[in-house]
Amino acid sequence: MSGFKIVGLSGGLSAPSRTRSLVDLVTLRIAQAAAAADLSNTVELIDIAALEEIGHLRARPGSAAVEAALQAVEGADFLVAGSPVYKGSYSGLFKHFIDFLDYRGLIGLPVALLATGGSDRHALAIEHQLRPLFAFFQAQPLGTGIFFTERDFADGVVAPGAPEQRLDQLVSEAVRALGARSRHRLAEATAA
Ligand SMILES: Cc1cc2nc3c(=O)[nH]c(=O)nc-3n(C[C@H](O)[C@H](O)[C@H](O)COP(=O)(O)O)c2cc1C
Numbered sequence: 001m002s003g004f005k006i007v008g009l010s011g012g013l014s015a016p017s018r019t020r021s022l023v024d025l026v027t028l029r030i031a032q033a034a035a036a037a038d039l040s041n042t043v044e045l046i047d048i049a050a051l052e053e054i055g056h057l058r059a060r061p062g063s064a065a066v067e068a069a070l071q072a073v074e075g076a077d078f079l080v081a082g083s084p085v086y087k088g089s090y091s092g093l094f095k096h097f098i099d100f101l102d103y104r105g106l107i108g109l110p111v112a113l114l115a116t117g118g119s120d121r122h123a124l125a126i127e128h129q130l131r132p133l134f135a136f137f138q139a140q141p142l143g144t145g146i147f148f149t150e151r152d153f154a155d156g157v158v159a160p161g162a163p164e165q166r167l168d169q170l171v172s173e174a175v176r177a178l179g180a181r182s183r184h185r186l187a188e189a190t191a192a
Contacts, residue, residue, distance in 0.1 A: 003040035004077040004178055006031050009069075010047050011083035011094025016156035018116045020047050022148055023082040025158050026112060029167065030080065030174040039178045044072050048097045060100055069097070074105035078178055079139070081130065082114035085122045089129040090115070098133065106137035110177035112170055113145040116153075123147040142173040 008027030012019030024045055031043045046069045048054060053063035061067045073079060083090035113130045117123070126145035134141050144166065152162040 003042055004034065004181065005072075005075060006034070006041050006043050006078045006080070007072050007076040008043070008045040008080040009073060009082065009097075010045075011049075011081075011091045011097065012047075012116070013049050013084070013091060013093055014156075015049075017047070017049070017084075018148070018150075018153045018156060018158075019082045019084045019114070021153065021157040022114050022116055022146065023080055026082075026114060026146065026167065026170065027080045029171050030078065030112070030178075033171045033175050034178050037175050037179065039175070039182055041077075041178075044076075046072060048093055051097075054093070054097065057096065057100060062100065066097075066100075070100055074102055076109060077181055078110050078112075078174060079106070080112045080114065081134070082116070083130070085115050085117035085125045088122055089125060090133070095133075101137070103137065106134070106139040109137075109139045110174065110181070111139045111141045112174055113141050115145070115147050117147060117149055120147075120149060140177070142170060142177065144170045144173055146170055 008023040010020040010023040031041050034041050051069055052065040057066055083094040111134050113126050115126050126147055131141055153159055
């Protein structure tokens with residue numbers, strides 16, 4: 001049976017981007033933990049701000065880079081989705097990319113929800129902004145999300161000592177979700 005495709009998607013606009021750093025870290029941790037649980041996988045990391053002609057996207061197909069990224073998300077077995085909090089919600093760039101996904105493309109997809117912000121006051125943006133967005137797609141976000149602020153980063157990357165317990169909790173939920181997907185695949189293959 002072929003491996004699982006784990007896709008990290010960052011909607012940060014800065015360079016370096018804290019959001020991207022968090023998305024990369026979480027995606028690679030999930031991939032490592034999944035591999036250790038015999039769930040073979042490949043990883044793709046998408047930085048929306050770096051996609052050529054993302055600003056010109058009005059309809060599909062977009063540029064080759066944008067189209068490849070949209071298809072990678074639609075074809076993922078697990079999505080790690082992260083955005084900076086802008087004015088209490090996800091960034092406009094993040095939503096611009098999401099707007100062009102096929103509305104049927106994420107049904108049943110397990111998703112890890114991540115956000116970075118300047119203040120703990122907006123930690124619930126994960127619950128009242130990101131979670132409903134993925135509910136529209138009938139995706140299956142993990143129960144645990146991660147919201148990090150500046151104190152969790154040093155020089156733009158996740159600092160040692162950032163809340164490890166929360167990371168571990170999210171990673172173990174992700175591996176459980178991939179394990180369930182693996183059993184589902186096996187049942188489908190056996191029934192075919
Ligand atoms: C235009 C703009 C709006 C922002 N609005 C908020 C906000 O409403 N709440 C918050 O906690 N942080 C806000 N921030 C801070 C960013 O969310 C924070 O610095 C984030 O970690 C940046 O991520 P990045 O490094 O990936 O760009 C805002 C930053 C910018 C530039």
